Amino acid sequence: MLVLDDLQWFEEGAVAAVLDALDSSSSKEISVWASRRPWPMSNLLQATTDLLTENEPAVRTGLLGNEEFAQIVSSFLVGAVSTKALDELHQLTAGSLSLAADAVAADWQRDLGGLPAQLVEAVTNRVVRCGPEAEALVRLLAVGPPLEVAEIVDALDDTFDRDGAERATRAGGVLAEDGLLVPLVRAAVLADLPRATRGRVHDQLAVALIQSHPIHAADSVMAGRGEAPGSERVLIDVARRLQRSDPARAIDMADHGLACGFDRSELTLIRARAAYEQGSRDAFGYLDDVPAGAQLHSTEIAFGLDIRDLRWRAAEGCPMTGATAGPLRQLASMLAGNVVELTDEGSGDGADVRLISSLASNLVLVAAGDFRSGLAGIAEIADDFDRIECDVPMGITPHAVGAVVALSFGDLAAAETLLDQALSAKSGGEGEETTHRLLHAYSRLVGGSFEEALKAVREGEEAAWSLRDRFLLAAIDAAIARRSGDTTRLREAWKRADPVLVRTSASWLFADLALELLAAGSRLGETRRVQPIADEVAAQLHGLPSSGSGEVSALWMRLQLALAGDDSLATTNACQQLSRCVGVDDRSAARVLAAAAWAAIQTQSIDDGVLSAAAQRLESVGDRWEASRLLGQAALDHPDPATARRLLEEARALAVEPEAAGESGLLALGLSEREAEVALLVAAGRTYKEVGAQLYVSPKTVEHHVAHIRRKIGATSRAEFLSKIRAATDRDT
Structure with missing residues (x-):
């Protein structure tokens, strides 16, 4: 048998010898297998082909299937070969028998990594035989993205013999069926290219792809030496295009451009904007690097950063x-509580301008008491924001604004709908995602589900977030602590919140979230820190239009802080002032009614009808925990034992607390569910008073429970009690 592979590469003398051998009488006893690729035919090659196909037609095989x-x-x-090894070789060679023979001859094995020098030489020799222009084309294909040969050829200028190079490349057996380089050829060419040569090839590719594939061109500028004509412009244009969709890549491009000495003004601005889009604190440092002549263009980024850090006045100015x-x-002014008549200052016909103006206008409606119309308008703006892909660094999305508005009025469903939309559409990019997630977790927490909030606190401990996100995280932590009666957690939440509160400005829109933190501070006796911030928020709320619910919200905050601080006089004063207000919406009406119920509790003149109505109204507007707390306190103070038991059951039915890990282990010791609750809270370090406040029982009742528990588990001391409880809960956990 005589096997003749790649006849097109045979020198003329070798082709002549083959032709003579085939034409001799002795050749009839020899089986001949020959192959060649499409190629400009010489007379000898044509004659050899005609003789070989005289009795049997030629079969077009091309690259073989697996x-x-x-x-x-x-x-x-030689020897047995695994199916896996054959599959890997087929993948590497794209089914080329000649390349497979080269790989086998060089003893290639994928597990060894890299390519043997013998194989690199054999493959690159094949490329060289294709001719100089085909070799240049193969190099471009090797260093560039996975593009078909036709795409590269179409991008080359007319000085290059594009058709000839493509024909030679296809004929040379270095392309797969899909028009891409055979993987083995790509790997061998890259292994053979010196670093300096590779850089020049990348520059050439960047020039070729500037018009048809600008992003690939920019990648080639990054990988090259930055010396090709037009490299600077294409890198800057692509980095600007990517600063929102792929900010990390845009920053890498800007850094590379600065290292190459490209335009500093444009690249520092791109880097700052990309860092803003990431939500990275590096944006502040990048803004400082912007040259003086370009700083006017950086002010919008500074505005967005100020809004994210709750610095409303800085943003306003x-x-x-x-x-x-x-x-x-105007938007910053509204967020800062300065409700003024909106003007047409700087207005224009752009979609971005109309969107921002409309957002400020709808916040005016909300502040004036038209909650439903304002929220509906903000929801429409959120749709437009996603549709037009607003390019202005606003520092907050309409979705987040709408969610906070909805939360302020107790519409948890509307809040979660807007936030789900924002998370699904990635509204505002990476930099806004954390805000959306934290607000979503808080909404679920207010509705009685702790899982998302607990996860947010666990994952947010070390995150380098904006001050707004750190404020939200602290508020969530404080809300968990307040609802679970966990004083230790309350202290940790206040510790986290204190430095944030020092650096941020109050806003009426975030009053409920601020209340979670201020109530924590009030409960811990931090009156000197709490009072100035509470006064600032209250002043903004009182400054809103009288047709709105600002006054009720301000007095409700005063009532909650008084209750948290066990200040009976302040509680009475707040209740009296609230009772003179009129609720202009469902939530403010519920709070006015609840104030009357708290006043009755303070004077021990509890009206069961008012109490039940207040609890039902609070629950209906998202204040489930407030309703539970109201009923629980009334149960403790009610003179009639039967009514007290009923109120206590209603309070417990409304109370939703974090699931207690370890409870089943305590039940296995023979404790009742109530005893297990008490044991867990005492083991966590709560005082009898704190346990009683959470479970709506007196400290004396807690003490009796503990005594029963000690007898059941055989603990003769407090230390033994704690040891046995913790051992049982550890096993369960």
């Missing part, structure tokens, strides 16, 4: 220019 490839390759391999400057300042 099964045929495995069958033929197995025949010239940001020296912006352009069509969006006026609407952005």
Whole structure:
């Protein structure tokens, strides 16, 4: 048998010798298998082809499929070969028998990593035989992205023999069926290219791809030496395009451009904006690097960062220019509690301008008491924000604004709908995602589900977030602590919140979230820290239009802080002032009614009808925990034991607390569910008074429970009690 592979590469003397051998009489006893690729035909090659196909037609095989490839390759391999090894070789060579023969001859094995020098040389020699222009084309294909040869060829200029190079490359057996380089060829060419040569090839590819594939061109600028004509412009344009969709990549491009000495003004701005889109604190440092002549263009980024850090006044005074400057300042003014008549300052016809102006206008409606119309308008703006992909760094999305508005009025369903939309659409990019997740967790917590909130606190301990997100996280932690009666957690939440509160400005829109933190501080006796912030928030709420619910919200905050601090006089005063208010919406009406119930509890003149109505109204507007607390306190103070028991059951039915790990282990010791609850809380370090406040029983009742528990588990001392309880809960956990 005589096997002649790649006849097109044979020198003329060798082709002539083959032709003579085939034409001789002795050749009739020899089986001949020959192959060649499409190629400009010489007379000798044509004559050889005609003789070989005289009795049998030529068969076009091309690259072989997996099964045929495995069958033929197995025949010239020594020893048994695994199916996996044959599959890997087929993948590497794209079914080329000649390349497979080169790999086998060089003893290639994937497990060894890299390519043997002998194989690299054999493959690169094949490429060289294709001709200089085909070799240049193969190099471009090797260093570039996985593009078909036609895409690269179409991008080359007319000085390059594009058709000839493509024909030679296809004929040379270095392309797979899909027009991409055979993986083995790509790997061998890259292994053979010196670093400096590779850089020049990347520059050439960048020039070729600038028009058709600008992002790939920018990648080639990054990998090259940055010396090709137009490299600077394409890198800057692509980095700007990616600063929102892929900010990390945009920052890498900007850093590379700065290292190459490209335009500093544009690249530092791109880097700052990309860091803003990431939500990275690096944005502040990058803004400092912007040259003085370009700083006017950086003011919008500074505005967005100020809004994210709850610095409303700084944002309001940001020296912006352009069509969006006026609407952005009006938005900041509204968030800062300065409800003024909106003007047309800086207005224009752009979609971004109309969107920001409309957001500020709908916040005016909310502040004036038209909650439903304002929230509906903000929801429409959120849809438009996603549709037009608003390019202005607002520092907050309409979805987040709408969610906070909805939470303020007890519409948890609307809040979660907006936040689900924001998370699904990735509204505002990476930099806004954390805010959306934290608000979603808080909404679920208010509704009685702790899982998402607990996860947020666990995962957010070390995150370098904006001050707003740190504020939200602290508020969530404080809300968990308040609802579970965990004083230790309350102290940790206040510790986290204190430095945030020092650095941020109050806002009427975030009053309920601020209340979670201020109530924690009040409960811990931090009156000197709490009072100034509470006064600032209350002043904003009182400053809202009288047609709105600002006054009720301010007095409700005063009542909650008084209750948290066990200040009976302040509680009475707040209740009296609230009782003179009129609720303009469902939540403010519920709070006015609840104030009357708290006043009755203070004077021990409890009206069961008012109490039940207040609890039902609070629950209906999302204040489930407040309703539970109201009923629980009434149960403790009610003179009639039967009514007290009923109120206590109603309070417990409304109370939703974090699931207690370890409870089943205590039940296994023979404790009742109530005893297990008490044991867990005491083991966690709560005082009898704190346990009683959480479970709506007196400290004396807690003491009796503990005595029963000690007898059941055989604990003769407090230390032994704690040891046995913790051992049981550890096993369960």
